[in-house]
Amino acid sequence: MSYVETPISGRYFSQDDRIEIADGLARGERVKAIAARIGKSYQSVYREIARNRKPDGRYQPWYAHNQAHVRRRRPKTPRLAGDAALREAVAGKLRRGWSPAQISRWLRRRYPRRPAWQVCAETIYEAVYRGLVLQADAANLRTGRLYRRRRGRGRSRDGAMKQLTNMKSIRERPAAVESRRQAGHREGDLIVGAGQRSAIATLVERKSRFTLLVRLPGDHSARTVGDALIDAFAKLPAQLCRTLTWDQGNEMFHHERIERATGLRIFFADPHSPWQRGTNENTNGLLRQYLPKGTDLNRWTDDQLQDIAAELNERPRLCLADKSPSQLMRQWQRQRATR
Numbered sequence: 001m002s003y004v005e006t007p008i009s010g011r012y013f014s015q016d017d018r019i020e021i022a023d024g025l026a027r028g029e030r031v032k033a034i035a036a037r038i039g040k041s042y043q044s045v046y047r048e049i050a051r052n053r054k055p056d057g058r059y060q061p062w063y064a065h066n067q068a069h070v071r072r073r074r075p076k077t078p079r080l081a082g083d084a085a086l087r088e089a090v091a092g093k094l095r096r097g098w099s100p101a102q103i104s105r106w107l108r109r110r111y112p113r114r115p116a117w118q119v120c121a122e123t124i125y126e127a128v129y130r131g132l133v134l135q136a137d138a139a140n141l142r143t144g145r146l147y148r149r150r151r152g153r154g155r156s157r158d159g160a161m162k163q164l165t166n167m168k169s170i171r172e173r174p175a176a177v178e179s180r181r182q183a184g185h186r187e188g189d190l191i192v193g194a195g196q197r198s199a200i201a202t203l204v205e206r207k208s209r210f211t212l213l214v215r216l217p218g219d220h221s222a223r224t225v226g227d228a229l230i231d232a233f234a235k236l237p238a239q240l241c242r243t244l245t246w247d248q249g250n251e252m253f254h255h256e257r258i259e260r261a262t263g264l265r266i267f268f269a270d271p272h273s274p275w276q277r278g279t280n281e282n283t284n285g286l287l288r289q290y291l292p293k294g295t296d297l298n299r300w301t302d303d304q305l306q307d308i309a310a311e312l313n314e315r316p317r318l319c320l321a322d323k324s325p326s327q328l329m330r331q332w333q334r335q336r337a338t339r
Helices: 015-026 031-038 042-052 061-072 084-095 100-110 121-129 175-179 222-234 255-262 274-287 302-313 325-338
Strands: 185-192 199-205 211-215 243-246 265-268
Touching: 015 031, 015 042, 015 061, 031 042, 042 061, 084 100, 084 121, 100 121, 185 274, 199 222, 199 274, 211 222, 211 274, 211 302, 222 255, 243 274, 255 265, 274 302, 302 325
Parallel strands: 185 243, 243 265
Antiparallel strands: 185 199, 199 211
16 A cells, blocks of 8 residues: 655645544544644544545544545546537637536536536636636636636725715615515616726616616716716616615715606615625626726727627526526516516
């Protein structure tokens, strides 16, 4: 029997950890005490013992370490590397802007009797990062990243609206907004370009996740934003203009004027609380694939913005049972037409 002590990550058990486990068990210590001493969760230690003990039930550290090493070696060919048809199917969806998670779910629905094609999102990510499918860049992965990195996005805490206006708190919103059972309730925000000199307003309908992009020519002052939102909502049916939830940015100083002109009721999230507009925050993250940070957003025309919104609205969403926002909006229009 041979084993290899190759450090991988602090997340995994080392040979020293396994020796400590064996010594602790021999002394009759509780698993929780052993886990605390080696800095692992007791659930992980329980799994380690059950997975790598000898056939006779004894936990022997060198045997356990060798078993873990053998299990870690994967001599088989990666699934996407050995199946050209599967590679092409995945590549086609990536070219259309689908995420690996969306592709994984689509494969399970489309090919339920082909287990070899039912790959998880991480398998697709790994294949892309290794160059087995397509090159990892912004054209093929919406993140544009060449490797995995921890999530987390900072957001400036400056610019909260301090004017004495008659703002309505998010806590005053009707219950129907929170339940997402009724169409017409939206969340809004600005995507800001390089040097704070350009911006685009994003409006996301909470029930369907249908997204509208509103171009802000010239600047994103309160008057410009107010005029643009009034014009955008004037083109929508009244049933889709119920409420709007925004953050406390100075660009919404004219919110009362917008309400009078559109019939909307506008509510404001608490300062520094982007999770209260989570649907909009998530959408803005998706839009950065098309509208990268550090660029002049005035470069995009109205037609280009409508094309971006249309592509985003055609993507299936897990939260919508893999329907797209456009599908739900068309369904809403048909139901309205039959009434």
